[in-house]
Structure formats: structure tokens, C-alpha cells
Amino acid sequence: MRAIAYETYGGTEVLSETRLPVPKVGPGEVLVRVKCAAVNPVDWKIMAGGLDAMMDVVHPVVPGWDVSGTVERVGIDTPEYAEGDEVMAYARKDYVHGGTFAEFVTVPVRALAHKPASLGWAQAAGLPLAGLTAYQVLTRLGTGEGDTVLVHGAAGGVGSLGVQIARALGARVIGTASPRNHERVRALGGEPVAYGDGLAGRVRELAPDGVTVVADFVGGVLDVTREVLHDDGRHASIADPTVTGSGGEWMWVRPNGGDLAELGRLADAGRLTVTVAETFPLADAAAAFALSQEGHTAGKIVIEV
Incomplete structure (x- = not known):
């Protein structure tokens, strides 16, 4: 699969487009075909080594914790989802490695929610972490x-x-x-x-x-x-x-599919909207990070995969 990854800590210069194996789907997980992934400041702070004392990192790292997409395959014991379901997630795992800036990502069911019908793919990707x-x-x-x-x-x-x-x-x-x-x-x-x-x-x-x-x-x-x-x-x-x-x-945010589903209900009720400031293709992830680092965008920065 196509992915953006880095092999060592640094700035945007360490990012490169590469090919990686499609991740295995474990019990209680689903494989998501990524439509969009949002950029958050924590993504480039991790890349710079800012969370090294807090979280284990396994290189190469595919950055990104926010995702919207469709379920490609389900693991064992995942009755909540089926192939083709439209979903979104704050896909943080217990260590930093396989993120959402890729064609596929695995997501634990506990972090997943159905995509609200009222939000487009880019908006749905921008909602979970924030x-x-x-x-x-x-x-x-x-x-x-x-x-x-x-x-x-x-x-x-x-x-x-x-x-x-x-x-x-x-x-x-x-x-x-x-x-x-x-x-x-x-x-x-x-x-x-x-x-x-x-x-x-x-x-x-x-x-x-x-x-x-x-x-x-x-x-x-x-x-x-x-x-x-x-x-x-x-x-x-x-x-x-x-x-x-x-x-x-x-406080620091926790992945929680139930909470995310409630945000989806608020969106579908017309009480919550997500502003997308700019979108970038996967190959331009470094430019998306650079824009995020400027800190002046009024809305989410999204990678379209």
C-alpha cells in the first residue's frame, strides 16, 4: 500500500512516500480503507521526538491518528461492523507505528464509530481527535x-x-x-x-x-x-x-467509539459542524504538516488518500 512514513525523528524533511505491507487485522479490529486523514499538531510533535518519553515508537512510523473511510475487512469478534461500512475514528494505539496517512489502517473497534451522514469524508476525518x-x-x-x-x-x-x-x-x-x-x-x-x-x-x-x-x-x-x-x-x-x-x-483525549458516535449524532442533528481549512493529496503530507506548524488556519487540515 502507499503510505507516508519516516524512519527517524526530525522535521518535514524526514517524511517520504513509500510502500508498506497492508496491516494484519487482529481480533477486535477492522481494516479501514482510508478516504481522508486529518493533521493534528500532535502528529508533527511526535515526529520531532516530543513524545518520546511518553510513548513507545516503532520505526518506520506512518503518522496520523484521525481517519474516515470504509471497512475493508473485519477481524474476529467484530459484530458491530461489516465490510463497506462508512466509519471514522481517533485511531491512536498503544504505541506509535501504523497511522492513518496510508491507503489502509487497522482500528480497534473500541475507537470506531459510524460516519454521520451529514459530514463529508474530509469533515468526518477532522472530527475525532479534536x-x-x-x-x-x-x-x-x-x-x-x-x-x-x-x-x-x-x-x-x-x-x-x-x-x-x-x-x-x-x-x-x-x-x-x-x-x-x-x-x-x-x-x-x-x-x-x-x-x-x-x-x-x-x-x-x-x-x-x-x-x-x-x-x-x-x-x-x-x-x-x-x-x-x-x-x-x-x-x-x-x-x-x-x-x-x-x-x-x-486531560488528554482517549479513543472512545461511544463518545465519537455521540458527536456524530450531534452533527446529524445540525448542532455540530466541522470546518475544513485546506486539503492536500497524500503525496503532499509534508506541505500539510508545514501549514499546521504555522498555527494560523481556521479549520482542519486534511489529507485526501
Whole structure:
């Protein structure tokens, strides 16, 4: 099969298109014929060696954890899926090796969900990692009716989904973003505030009694969180482990097919959409990584396989 892979840590120069065997399909797995795979910052951070202390890596590495496609073959004991099913997944495994930037990838059933009919292939590939991150942070914090949620990074890949999910859970949402992205935050259902000096005061103008939930998707904002959080509030960060010293939770997303299916239901109900900023063919994966590293795209970057 065609795949993008790297043999050693480094920058985009270590990526190359190659041929690899189609992966074996173990019990409780399915083989997915990849339609699209999304780029996430963690992909190039792993490639640079940034997670070497956390996860075992087996070279050559095919990067990519997000995928949409069709079931090509099922392993033993997979009654939930059949050949031809349209699916999506956050396909992270226990070690880094066989990812989604390839014609085929194996996915454990526990990570898989049926693709929502309302999303195209590129949108479905862009939903799993970012959507699950936002969903799991907000639900673990017990977000619901009556809450006022502050989303740090509301125009980003995770934050834009977080705004929509928090609204679907019944909460009011205040979202930090640069002024050029305020209309986008409003369109998603949030009340935008500009980040930077004076942010806590601007949030307090909208929520004089403080916010009840803070979802930090950018890092470096703990002081603001402390200033605006209600005495009984809850907060979590995906980017700042020091929140644990202030009563918050430091979280990292888990593959979960049930949670992903719920996101699919929200999409089909018209309550969740995924913005795709740009698509690239498989052979241009290095260019897709380079664009992601710039950090300025308003939407997902997707590889079309």
C-alpha cells in the first residue's frame, strides 16, 4: 500500500512516500480503507521526538491518528461492523507505528464509530481527535444547563468544536479569540472576547459572578482562569499540567467509539459542524504538516488518500 512514513525523528524533511505491507487485522479490529486523514499538531510533535518519553515508537512510523473511510475487512469478534461500512475514528494505539496517512489502517473497534451522514469524508476525518478532546473535557467537568463556560482558544480546531458542544449541552459560552475571529465564534454560538492584557476584566463584564466551567485548549492562561472562575467552578486544561495545583484537571483525549458516535449524532442533528481549512493529496503530507506548524488556519487540515 502507499503510505507516508519516516524512519527517524526530525522535521518535514524526514517524511517520504513509500510502500508498506497492508496491516494484519487482529481480533477486535477492522481494516479501514482510508478516504481522508486529518493533521493534528500532535502528529508533527511526535515526529520531532516530543513524545518520546511518553510513548513507545516503532520505526518506520506512518503518522496520523484521525481517519474516515470504509471497512475493508473485519477481524474476529467484530459484530458491530461489516465490510463497506462508512466509519471514522481517533485511531491512536498503544504505541506509535501504523497511522492513518496510508491507503489502509487497522482500528480497534473500541475507537470506531459510524460516519454521520451529514459530514463529508474530509469533515468526518477532522472530527475525532479534536471533537473528542472538547467533548471529554466538557463532559468530565459536568457541563450542562445553567453553566457559563469560558473556552480558551474558541476559534481553534478544538475550541471551535468545544463552543458548539458546550452549547449543545445547554451551557452559555464565552470564547477567547483574536478580533478577526470574533464573527466565527458568534456563528458557532459563543460570545467572543479578545485574548491578551485585560482578558479577565472583559470576561467579568460578561459574567460578573464568574464562570462555572473553564476549558483551556491553549495553555498559559491559568492566572486568568483563577480570576474569572466562580468559587464552585470547575476547570481543566489539555495544555497546562500545572492546573492540577489549582484544583483543575489536566486531560488528554482517549479513543472512545461511544463518545465519537455521540458527536456524530450531534452533527446529524445540525448542532455540530466541522470546518475544513485546506486539503492536500497524500503525496503532499509534508506541505500539510508545514501549514499546521504555522498555527494560523481556521479549520482542519486534511489529507485526501
